[in-house]
Amino acid sequence: MSPDHRSTYDVIIAGAGPVGLFLACELGLAGCRVLVLEQGDADASVLKRLPFGLRGLNLPTMESLDRRDLLEPLRARMGASDASATVPWVDGARRPAGHFAGLQFFRDMVDEDAWPWRADSATEMLAVTMADVEHVLTARASQLGVAILYNCGVARVAASLDGVQVDAGGVLHQADWLVGCDGGRSTVRKAAGIGFAGTEPEFTGYSMALHLDETNPLCPGRQHTATGMYTYAPPGTVTMIDFDGGASHRTTPLACDHVQAVLRRVSGTDVVVDAVELATTWTDRALIAASYRQGRVLLAGDAAHVHAPLGGQGLNLGIGDAMNLGWKLAAVIHGKGPSSLLESYGQERRPVAEQVLDWSRAQVPLLRPDAGAAALRDVVRDLMDTCDGSTYFAGRVWGVGLHYASLAATHPLIGHSAPDMMLADGRRLNEALRSGRPLLVDFDPADSLAEIAGGFPRLDYAIAGMRFDPGLAALLFRPDGIVAWADSTSDHAAVGGAVARLLDPQLVA
Template structure:
C-alpha cells in the first residue's frame, strides 16, 4: 500500500480528497478501509457527534453477519477482531439461539430452519470447511473495529459533520458540511435510509410503502411472568418477548406511527395490549425505537461523480438482518473498482459493473423482505400459508434452500457463461506451502491461481503484473479446477478444468484489470 494525501490545487482552496464518504456507519467505514488499502485519500463525514448510542448496544444492536460479509472481513484481516466479540457473555446472552440444544440456522418470517436439516452436499463449489451460518455481533463493537482500522490505514474521519450541500461536475464534487467546505474527486453516500446525498444528488428512489410499524423496546412489566417468551403471531400482529423486558412488536397500521410522535410508555403498552390480546401492564419504558417494512431502492447507484451504497441505496425491513450485510457487500464490490478508476487503471466499464452487479442483489433482498411481510399479515389466509411454508422449511431441501438465501451462499454475479464458479466467491483453497487464498487477498491485488504443473500461465499475466499476483501450487481439494482468476473482492472471474484453451483468461484480465501495462 502506498499513502496518498489530499492535494490542494490552490493554497486558499480546501484540499482535494480522492473520495469523500458521507456516513461513518459500518458501510462507510468499511469502504474507507477498502479505498485506503489501495492508497486513495479518503475523508469520512459523519453527522453524529457521538456514534455510541444505546440502540447499537446489546440487545438491540445485535446483528448477524452473513457468509459473504464474513468472507470479506477475512480477506481484509478483520474477521478475528470482529469474531472475538462473539464470545462475550453479553453477546451470547443476546444471541439466545446459541444456547438451544438444536441449533437454529436462521429464519424466514420467524419460521426457523435448523443446522442439522441442511444438506451441504448441494453446494459442490464450497469446501467442507467453508464459512457457514450467521456470525452474531454487537453493532457498536463492529463499528468501533471498522473505525479503528480505517484510522490506522490513514482515513480521515470527522464527526458532527453531516453533508448539507453538494455541487458535482465532470471533474469532482464540492461538499458542504455545516460551515465547512470540502472538495473530492468522488462522493459516496453511505448516509443511511434518509440519505442527504441521495436527495441532493437527484437519485430516483422508488418502491413499496409500509404495511406495519415495528417497535423495539426495553420495558419493565408489572408482572414479569405475564408474557410467554419467544415469538408469537396473533390476530393483530406479532410480538417477541425475552425476559426480563426486551420486546419486538409488529403492528399492521400501515406504518402510521413511525417517526410521527415521541414514543411513550402509554403508546407501547397500548400496542402491546392490542397485539398480544392481553391487558398487560408496563411500569417503565427504558428504551424504544420504531421501524417499518418500507422497501425502496435507488434506480441507479451512480450519478456522475456521486455514488450510493448501503441503506442510502436501498431500504427495507430489518427482518432477517439482511441490511448490514447488503451494505458491506456494496462496499466490497465498489471499493476496488472506484480505486482503479481513480488511479486510471480501470477499463471504461468497470465502475458501471457496480450497478450491474449490486442493484439486482439489492432488488432480490427487498423482495425477500416483502415476502416475509406477506407471511406475517394477521389474517387466517396468511396463517394457513405460513403452516404450509413451515412444512416446506422442515424438509431437507427446504432448509438447504433457505440457508443458501439467508446465509448468502447462493450469491453469484452474472459474469457470463463459463465455469459455474465464475461470479461466485472463491473457495479458501490451502496451497501446499500453507498459504490460503483468503490471506493472499489481503493486499488488495487480484490473483491468478494455478494448481498443476502444466506450462505456467505466468507469461500471460505479464501485462497486468502490477494488479494481479501469480500463485502456483498444489492444493488438497481443488474441486476439479486447474486454474482460476480472482478479482480483488474475492469473486472468481475465470476458472477452468482444462488448460488447452486459455483465450477466455486474456479476455477476463482485460475486462477486470483494464489497460495492459508492460
C-alpha cells in the same frame, strides 16, 4: 472545480456506519485519500449494542472481512460481549441454521453438497453487534490514514463534471467523488436527485426495553395474536409488530402511554408499562434507488436500498456493496480503469438488493394477524422440515447463492465468491487476497503460469495446494474475491490471452 485543481480528497464518504467505514477501508487499502463525514458522535448508539444492535453476518460478509484480515479482530472484540450467546432464536435441542419470519430451520436438514462451488469452505454464520463492527472498522480505517470527522453531517452537495463540493458543518470539503452511505433518508441521494421507490409499509415495528409491572402477563418467546405479533424476553425486552400501515413510525413520541396502548392491543393483555427505557420503531417499507450512480456521486448501503430488518439482511447487503464498489472506484481514481467500470457496480449489486427486498416482502404475509397467515406459516414449517426446503432457505439466508450473472460465464465458478482453498505456500486463499489486488491461482505447478502473471505487475500469483475440481487449470479472482475467470487449459498462450482480455493491463499495472 477547474480540471487542474487537485482535490483535497479522492473520495468523501457520507456516513460512518459499517458500510461507510468498510468502504473507507477498501479505498484506504488502495492508497486513496478518503474523508468520512458523520453527523453523529464517535460513541456508538445504544441501539447498536446488545440487545437491539445484534446482527447475523452471512457467508459473503464473513468472507469479505476475512479477505481483509478483519474477521479475527472482530471475533476478539466480540469476546467481551459474547454476542453469539444472545442470538434470540437459538434454543432447543436442535441446532438452528436461521429463520424466515421467525420460523426456524435447522442444520440437520440442510444439504451443503447443494453448493459445489463452496469446495468445503465453512458455512458458519456469526452473531455480532453493530457497535463491535464499527469499532473494528474505525480502528482499521485510522491505520490506513482515513480521516473521520464526527458531528459533521452533510448539509449541501454541489457536483460538477470533475468533482464534488460538500458543505458539512459550515466547512467546504472538496473531492473527486462522493459516496452516500448516510442511510435511508440520505441527504446525498436527495442532493443528487436520485429517485427512491418501492412498496409502502403495512406495519410499524417496535424494539423496546421496558420496565413492566410485576403482574406482567406477557408470554416469553414469539407470540402471534389476533392483532399482531410480539416477542418477549424477560425481564423487559419486547419486539412487536402493529399492522397500522406504518402510521406510528417517527410520528408518535414513544412515551409510556403510547407504548402501553399498542402493546395491550397487540398482546391482547392488560400489561402495564411502568417506564420506557429505550424504544425505536421501524417498518416494512422496501425502497431502492433508481440508480446507484449519478455522475460523481454514488450510493451504498441503506442510502441505496431500505427494507424491514426481518432476517437481518441489511448489514450484509451494505457490506457487499462496499466490497464491490471499493476496488472499482480505486481503479478509476488511480487511472487503472475507465469510469465505465463503475457502471458494473450498479449492474451487479442492484439485482442482489432487489432479491433481498423481495425476501423481506415475502415475510410480511406470514406475520399478518389472520387465519390465512396462520395457515401459510404451517405450510412454510412443513417445507422447512424437508431437506430441499431447509437447503433452499439456508442458501438464501446464508448468502451462499450470491452470483454476479453479468460476468461472462464459461465455467460454473465464474461470478461466485471464491472457495477458501489452501495454497501451496500454506496460506488460505482469503489470506492471499488481503492485498486487495487481483489473484491468479495456478492448479498445475508442473506447468507454472507464473511467467504470465509476471506480465501484470499488480496481479498476485499463487499455486493451489489442493485440486478441488480436477478439470481446473487456473482461476482468476477479482480483488473482492469473485471468480472472474476459470479454465481447464494450461496452454500459456490461451491463459495469457484470457487474462489479458478479462483484465485490462492498465487495471493491474
